[in-house]
Amino acid sequence: ExxxxxxxxxxxTQMGQEVILRCVPIxxxxxxxxxxxxxxxxxxxxxxxxxxxxxxxxxxxxxxxxVERPDGSNFTLKIRSTKLEDSAMYFCATTRDTSTDxxxxxxxxxxxxx
Amino acid sequence: xQQVKQNSPSLSVQEGRISILNxxxxxxxxxxxxxxxxxxxxxxxxxxxxxxxxDKNEDGRFTVFLNKSxxxxxxxxxxSQPGDSAVYFCAAASGGSYIPTxxxxxxxxxxx
Numbered sequence: 001e002x003x004x005x006x007x008x009x010x011x012x013t014q015m016g017q018e019v020i021l022r023c024v025p026i027x028x029x030x031x032x033x034x035x036x037x038x039x040x041x042x043x044x045x046x047x048x049x050x051x052x053x054x055x056x057x058x059x060x061x062x063x064x065x066x067v068e069r070p071d072g073s074n075f076t077l078k079i080r081s082t083k084l085e086d087s088a089m090y091f092c093a094t095t096r097d098t099s100t101d102x103x104x105x106x107x108x109x110x111x112x113x114x
Numbered sequence: 115x116q117q118v119k120q121n122s123p124s125l126s127v128q129e130g131r132i133s134i135l136n137x138x139x140x141x142x143x144x145x146x147x148x149x150x151x152x153x154x155x156x157x158x159x160x161x162x163x164x165x166x167x168x169d170k171n172e173d174g175r176f177t178v179f180l181n182k183s184x185x186x187x188x189x190x191x192x193x194s195q196p197g198d199s200a201v202y203f204c205a206a207a208s209g210g211s212y213i214p215t216x217x218x219x220x221x222x223x224x225x226x
Binding site for chain 1: 118150155156157158159160203205211212213214215216217218219
């Protein structure tokens with residue numbers, strides 16, 4: 001069964017550094033999402049992406065965040081200047097189209113900001 | 115601002131018995147509800163969903179009930195199996211957008 005993959009599984013960085021989290025969507029999927037889950041908290045929506053544009057974004061997704069699909073396969077989330085409170089699990093999810101109710105989630109990247 | 119609430123952080127059930135996971139929501143605009151299951155070191159996996167035009171949806175051992183007047187939904191697992199042990203997230207969406215608002219999750223442990 002096709003699956004969403006994410007790299008790295010764990011990223012440790014110093015406060016103020018830039019990080020890039022990578023996701024490889026399922027090959028025929030067109031809609032991409034990033035979510036995060038701070039330890040002990042709920043899963044929170046960050047951003048959705050379709051046709052090389054942001055479709056929706058939450059209040060969390062401020063100017064320090066950006067997304068792109070640089071090479072037609074990877075879908076990346078960049079955090080420009082990490083803060084301690086950015087420490088969380090970051091999940092990528094993809095859907096074939098928005099009319100389906102099934103978002104396929106990747107295994108997540110654990111980001112630790114020191 | 116907890117628009118989707120799962121008030122029980124954990125639930126322990128004997129194998130073979132029924133597991134009932136509860137979820138309440140506050141936003142009356144929600145019209146689509148989902149349950150996800152999450153194992154450690156994995157992402158959430160879609161389990162079952164229900165539209166607000168229905169009050170019940172069944173898929174094998176899993177049934178979701180929706181009570182719109184009470185803004186409450188529940189997931190029933192019958193019979194429960196040890197492999198069902200996971201964190202279960204309730205989620206809700208509205209306005210044709212399938213971007214869900216998640217609850218904090220309930221950790222289900224099914225004892226052999």
